[in-house]
Amino acid sequence: MRLTNYTDYSLRVLIYLASKEKKELSNIKEIADAYQISKNHLMKVTYELGKLNVIETIRGRNGGIRLAKDPADINIGYIVRQTEDDFNLVECFDPERNTCAISPVCTLRGVLSKALQAYFEVLDGFTLADLVKNKPLLVQLLNNK
Numbered sequence: 649m650r651l652t653n654y655t656d657y658s659l660r661v662l663i664y665l666a667s668k669e670k671k672e673l674s675n676i677k678e679i680a681d682a683y684q685i686s687k688n689h690l691m692k693v694t695y696e697l698g699k700l701n702v703i704e705t706i707r708g709r710n711g712g713i714r715l716a717k718d719p720a721d722i723n724i725g726y727i728v729r730q731t732e733d734d735f736n737l738v739e740c741f742d743p744e745r746n747t748c749a750i751s752p753v754c755t756l757r758g759v760l761s762k763a764l765q766a767y768f769e770v771l772d773g774f775t776l777a778d779l780v781k782n783k784p785l786l787v788q789l790l791n792n793k
Contacts, residue, residue, distance in 0.1 A: 660683055664682060
């Protein structure tokens with residue numbers, strides 16, 4: 649399974665914000681510079697993360713973005729589920745588009761469903777706090793860009 653850039657960038661933004669001091673504000677430009685990725689993509693990502701209530705946006709001259717929750721309260725499985733379009737690993741996962749001739753007797757769908765379930769069980773076992781346990785090293789690397 650491969651995550652979209654959108655989910656990758658969402659997780660990176662959260663890691664970046666979690667590496668900051670609790671109430672410290674950041675901005676899209678500094679995050680884009682740190683990761684060397686598009687500001688336009690990050691604008692979309694931060695907008696959606698705001699709608700999910702995991703980051704807050706402070707408007708105005710001295711504004712910026714920061715986490716809206718404690719990193720320990722931001723579940724990675726939840727973020728991945730909210731930022732990916734779908735989890736149709738194969739055609740038969742989508743009943744509206746399934747044209748596979750062997751679907752009625754194929755057991756592959758069940759195998760892949762179990763694999764997807766296991767994937768989310770692992771992700772659900774981690775929070776953003778788990779991803780920033782090496783905070784001093786993250787800060788060092790993010791500030792060297």
